[in-house]
Amino acid sequence: MGKENPAEKALNLIRGRLCDPTFVFRPLSVSSDSNYSKLKFIVSTSITEGCNNSILLLGPRGSGKAAVLDLVIGDLLEEYPDSVSVIRLNGLLHSDDNCAFKEIARQLCMEHHLLFSKMASFDENSQFIIAMLRECGLAHKTVIFVLDEFDMFAQGKQRLLYSLLDAMQSVTSQAVVVGISSRLDADQLLEKRVRSRFSHRKILFLPPSREEFDSLLEHLLSLPSDSSFPSGYVSQFNEKIKSIISDTRFKNMLKTFFNANSTVNSLLKYMLSLDVRFRAVSLMNLESGLLSLENFKAALSSLQRQPKLEAVKDCSIVELYLLVCMRRLEVKEQSSYNFISVMKEYKTIHDSFQTSDYYAQNVCLRAFEHLKERAVICYAENRGQFQTGEYRPMKLLISASELHQGMRSHACCPAMLLKLLDH
Amino acid sequence: MKVESFCSFFQNQESSKVTRRNTRSSSSVTVENPEPNESHQPTVDDLTFGEESITLDALLSDFPGRRSQILDLIRLIGPLDCPSFPIMVYGDASTGKTSVVLQVFRHLNRPFVYSSCRTCYSPRLLFESVLNQLLLHSKCSSNGYSSAKRCDKPSDFVNLLRQALSNVMETLDSKSGTSRSSKPDGKPVGKMVYLILDHVDLIKEWEKGTMILQFLFSLYSVLKMPQLGIILISGLPPDVYYSNMGYTDPIPVYFPVYSQEELHQIFLRNQANRDLYSAFLDSVLKPFCRVTRRVDELSTTISSLFRKYCEPLDDLGLSPSEDLKRRLYNQLKPLIAPCLNEIFRVSSRPNDGDNRGERRQKASCSSENREEVEKLDFHMSTSAKYLLIAAFLASRNPATLDASMFDSTGGMDNRKRKRKASEKSMEKKEIAEQEAVMKGPGSFPLERLLAIFQCIASVGDSSFGEEEEGKEEEEEEEEATGYDRENNNLMSDVLLQVSSLCDANFITKSGSCPLEGSVRYRSMVSEDLALKVARSLRFPLSKYLYRR
Structure with missing residues (x-):
């Protein structure tokens, strides 16, 4: 019992960390040239200097765009609690x-404790938003619009983008529009009238390098020394993690994982690799209380x-x-x-080979x-639905x-079938 | 057997909290009050399974062959109050996905919301069903069976869901602070709610289904509420859902199809005489497994076969000796092969195991006794039979050949075709044949059907005039005058017959011809059935069928 308890606690701790994007991305944002500091600089200057701005965060899925933005916004809300309000759209x-428009109006009402009317028309809502923007500008309050899946807003008439960016052209308003998209050509999707009002700031998010990745792993998996764990256990646990990460077998495993994944779906690799960790944690055996290389392997194969x-x-x-x-x-x-025609073929097979499976x-x-x-x-085609199947x-x-391959690994596939498949 | 748990597939889980929990359990068969108790005020406790939780051992023994999946699921869901990534449970139909997930929650005794996209067949129903359960709202006569909130857009759903969830969290929080005396077994409920969405693959067929799917897959990241665990149950593997939108991948948990040994264990559960049943399964399961390994499909056939198997026995309680086993097996053996071909037939009567066997036996000995085959399995009037054959001919034969086929002046004799044995023509023929197979039965206007019908009805009578029923129809040529005669009954309500054949799906309407504007028909009858019908009329069908 005494041995099992810390292991289970460690498992819960790590699990909690994995599900918490702010924890995952915090270490990647410490350096001065990180996306975090760039983004924070841009947004905070527009808050302090009361100007309008628009930024696009581009990068493959799972590279932490939204998480870094959340980090920035969280910090700014702490720094300037009265002069920031955030509107989130997806x-x-x-x-x-x-x-x-309705959603923006709703969130603005929530934020400023106003009564929101569901029945308001499109026109009323857009007038309300512009009025609110002006009011916020006069009160030196910056409204940050977060547009997740930015490329989806660029479909259709782009009225939302136009009216937001157009409102920002006036001196009185004070707003920042942050678009998040995995399409690198997101700004090319914009109409001319929208593009001309857009300040072409783009921040590119790249998947972390191998070194960054290793340090991230360690950050995620090693236990804090100041917690309630028995001190011997913490050092033992962290030693083990370190040895696993520096193990060449583990490195090779990770490499093959990355290779395979970047060909199949390079966009998802970062998030997926986190999931792998997650599985490894799930399979961590509670007896020894330590992660082992086998855990990682099993997690990989199950994924x-x-x-x-x-x-x-x-x-x-x-x-x-x-x-x-x-x-x-x-x-x-x-x-x-x-x-x-398949049945015909089936019959000819049966006629020539006299199989036992003729149904x-x-x-x-x-x-x-x-x-x-x-x-x-x-x-093969959607046409011809009047025909029966x-x-x-x-x-x-x-x-x-x-x-x-599937038939080879099938439990009871007749040998004849394999032969039939070949010729 | 596991059949009870399949009922849960079809249960509308929304009807009431009380019944919902009861019908879901695979162990209890009794259904208590189906109407919701008026005085019953739903609380957060109702979000759990609602029955005594079961131990892990009981859970594992309830589902033979699902051990690793259950353990995987429990690990992925994680310990109490632990956040979790979205999980996707996938596997073939009838592999225990839904039952396992629900029973796992019964074991864990944590609050969850279950909605199936089978019963909630539109986004609005799905969203409202989830919200109703979270808001502890049950539809009843007092509120006009309306939902708690009207919601058909994903954006509204997210807002309402957030609200509802935070309410539930609050009550859960306050509950966990106070004593848990309300729980009978004192097991913790935790501070998380799980959302279980079943049959996610059906959403693909919905209008704007891809959008809804993308939304559901990214719900976890949109909500940003770690207190909500999401479990998707799908019949299709995750790679089917990939689109250019992308999403955070849920963690896959795969439920493979049961192996033969696992099926053996499943069918053996809840059997009174295990030895006898085991012997029965030994002889039966192997051939059936070659056709299908789905529990639901196997269970119906196997239960009726078992009845046959037990027939010679007086005492069902005895444990069989080797000798008896062999004897029973020999008795059963001839029945297995025909049953294999019957495996998917839905019987119209519940207990027709015996009936079916008889019919099959008849069919199997038909090779010696041709007479018996001429009886059809279903009743059909003579004119309907002729119509059926006429439709079949009209669909199979090219229209240009009608004149030579049905011309009584001996058009059939000039059907000699030049046969060139050159390779090219053979090849052409093959291609034509393939095309014919691809095209399926051809379509025809009603006039052609009626013309052929008249021809074959008259031919059938003139050549087989000795038949009793054919006798009256000898004067077919004078039909214009013979309206009062009995034989014209065959012609008079022909259109009615056509429409009833349409209803029976023997003939289908297939859109109108763009040039003529009239409705065209198409025969859906297989050649076997057409031949059978023709034989029952003693009509020489093959003579009229054009063979390429």
Whole structure:
């Protein structure tokens, strides 16, 4: 019990850290040329000097744009508690202009303890916002508009962007518009009238380098020495983490992870890698109370799933037969095929090889539908919905090698099927 | 068996808190009062499973073959009051995703909100269902079955959700401060609420579904409330949801399809005579596993087969000897193969295991006894049968050949086609065949159907005039005068017959022809069925079918 307690506590602590973006990004922002200090400088000067500004934060998903902005805003709210108010919009939610204006009005009302009317029209809302901006400017209060998923606001007529940036052209207003986007060409999406009112400040967020990454790992995983943990445990734990991070095997593992991931989806790698840590923590065995290299390995393998292979492994024998038939039709360069032609192929296979698995058409049709449900196959085109499913052209959604690999690792795939797949 | 837990799939979880919790449990079969108790004032406690929590051991033994998934889930959800990343549970249908997740929460005894996109088939229903549960609002007659808040936009949902959550957090906070005497087992509830969304894959089919999906996937980062844990349950793997928008990946938890051994254990649960059932499963499960490994599909067939299996036994309680097992197996063996092909048939009567077997037996011995096949499994009037055949012919044959096919002056004899054995023509033929298969049955106007119908009805009568029913129709040619005669009943309500065939989905309407503007029809009958119908009329269908 005495041994188990600190381990569990350490686990909870680390878990809490991982779910807290401000903790994750704090160390990356200490240096003077970091994005954090750049952003903070820009925003704080516009607060102190009472000017208008607009900035775009660009970078791949999960590179910490929103988290760094939150850090900055949190600090500024502490520094200037009376002269900052923040309005947050998200392109996913408020890409509709009407909705966006309503949301701004609502948040302004909340902030200044005014009564918000749901029934207010678009026009009333926009007038209210401009009036509020003027009032805030006169009271030397800076309004920071945070537009997450900035590119979504650039769809359509861009009325919101225009009226916000246009209001900022006047001397009386005092506002900062911060756009966050993962599209590097976000500013090119703007209309001419909007672009001319936009100050072209851009801050680029890049995924951290390997060194930064290593220090981040240590920052995340090592325990604080001043806490209630037994002191011996803390030093033991931290030593172990250090040794793991400096281990070449671990470094190689991380490298392969990065390599694989940047090809598949380079955008997500940073967040994902954090998730890996998370899994490692989840699998940390409580007996020894220390993380081990095996934990990291297990977490990695549990995260790197191959859904298509799993889907093939889940197939029953009949479904495998259908897949093989479809594959054979593709090899024969038949341009398109439907259930009926697959059944024909199935019959010829049965006739020439006398397989034991020959089932009625309705069973095969059901198996076919299972495959469709599982998104292993799909209709090739949306046209022709008047036809029943049997006649609509189909296509495979897995490659030949995936099928091959999946069938090889299948628990009870008949050897004959594999042979049929090859020729 | 596990069938009870499947009921939870179809339960509208919103109806009332009380019933909701009861129907969900897979252990208790009794359903208490289905109407919500008027005096019952919902509290935060109702957000938990509402029944006594179960131990981890009970949980693991409840779900054979799901051990690692359960442990994974519990670890990912984390200890009490620990924030968690979004989790995505995925796997094939009927692999226990929903039941496992819900039972895990029963084990943990933490508050959660469950909404299924199957019952909440639109964004508005989904959002309102979540909010209703969080606001402890239940629809009843006193409030006109209305929701607590009207909400159909994601932006409104986020605001309302934030509000509702902070309310719930407050009450949870104050509860955890005071004594937990209200909980019968004294187990902690914690300060987190979990949102479980089931059948997320269905959202893809919704109008603007991709937007809603993106919203749900990024809900965690939009809300920025670590007190809310999100668990998505999906039938499709996460790679299906990738779009150019991107999102923070939920942590995947994969539920593979049960293996044969695991199925064995699942079916063996709650069986009175385990030895007997185990012997039965040994003989049955293997062939069935080749067709499907879904518990729900297997359970119906297997239960009816077990009834057959037990038929020779007087005492169901006895444990079978090796000899008895062998005998029972031999008895069952001939039934398995036909049942494999029946596995997906939904029986119209609940207890037709015997019936079905008989019919199958009939079909299996049909090779010797041709007469029996000529009985159809369903009733159909003669004219409807002719119509069916006419529609089939109209769909399969090219319209240009109608004259030579049905011309009584011997058009059939000049059907000789020049056959060139050159490779090119063979190739062409093959391509044409492929195209025909791809196109499926052709469409035809109503006039053509009626013309063919008249032809084949008359031909059927003249060549098989000795039949009793055909006798009256010999004067088909004089039909203009014969309106009062019985045979014209065949013709008079033909349109009615056509529409009833349409309703039965034997013929479908397939949009109107852009040039002619009339509705075109299409026959949906398979060749087997058409041949069967033709045989029952003793109509020589193959003679009229154009073969490429």
